[in-house]
Amino acid sequence: MNRELSATRLNDEITQAHLADDRYRLCALYLQAGEMKEAAGDINAACFLFTQAYVYGLDSGNEDDSSKARARLVAYGRDK
């Protein structure tokens, strides 16, 4: 229940960040969403979200979070 609630809130925040074109924040939010999917064992969904985080991080200069997203993608053989 808590996880579903949290996921709903995260989706809302992602929508808001898209509306605001806040790419730095999008990186952080997609990373968080990816980590949730990863914890749930859905690696494909997690890697989709890590990719979104990685790209928005590269674009906005959010180096910390984009590095984390990239590290997860590399670990799963999805990027280099």
Add this chain to the structure above:
Amino acid sequence: MTRIDSDMLNKVKEPVETARGLPNEFYTDPDVFAAERRVVFAQNWACIGFGKDVPEKGSAMPVEFLGQPLLILRDGDLGIKVFQNVCRHRGMILVDQPTALRGVIRCPYHSWCYDLAGRLRTTPHVGGPGQNLHESVKREELGLIEVRSHVFLDMIWVNLSGDAPAFEDYAGKLRQRWSEFVDQPLWHGGEMSSFSLDVKTNWKLAVENYCESYHLPWIHPGLNSYSRLEDHYNIVEPMAFSGQGTLVYNPQLDDSGRTFSRFSGLGSKWDTVAEYITLYPNALLGVHKDHIFAILLDAVAVDRTIERVEVYYASEEMLGEDWRDLRVRHAEMWREVFEEDIFVVEGMQRGRSAQLFDGGKFSPVMDNGTHCFHDWVAQRFSLAS
């Protein structure tokens, strides 16, 4: 392509005493203009912008040159590179307005990302959702396509064809002539030192007018009050550049007698000498002991040219608030001079519709710079045919 008569080109290339100028179609015919874009601009070095437009790491300036979308970029090592402004994936325009990039260049279509050196960093979902790799997509082969470029006196030059001589050779004689200036740090005067003129003329007429001092007493009587015709000399370097110089440069910008600081290390010659040279095809340059200006001619149509004027000073101190009023006055002075030339270059453009005009008769004494330029243009067409 319109056929260019070789006899006519040979007539242009004759010595100044017997030569005729370029004929009307070089100024009025869209087909000749199209050919000129290839043989004069694309196959040589041409100026497309200024380093001041990309002042910091990550500054990106899109420009269109000869109908091609280009991207001027200041990379991580504070160098300037020029790329084709298109993604290697679907050919989407990457950057459509001047931008301060915080990270990579991200294609706005499918988000392929390039770093500031043009390397392809990532290809999101290229192998399916969440899979950013595919064996057929080799990132090392898919960086942005770089255009050969060089920065000279803060002007950014490109050679689209990629096979012109090295810029150091192309501009070697001018570098030598102005060796005391070319490696000096330049300080752009800011917003007030930057202006454009939109002129209804072929770009070559702006060059031709710039290359000679013959018109000064008639068109610029203000300048002539202290810099008379006899104080000027011709500058002619065949197949390279031409222009004119003055022996009595002595700026009086306000009643207090303030003058801008001088470039360091200049020889005494430059106490009173200033020179105005066109580095072919489209850069009009002026060097003085206390400032440099550069004019980029953007040949947007056969009968329309945008003149972009930028003024630079010799020290950072000249950019201060104390000097603001003088910089404003200085830019206005140059604007007045360049605006005085507009009716002339527009009048010559209208004159090129006179069917029986034969290219014109040069003065062997006063028009050497103009003839030198015509000779260069004719030579470009001869080499291409």
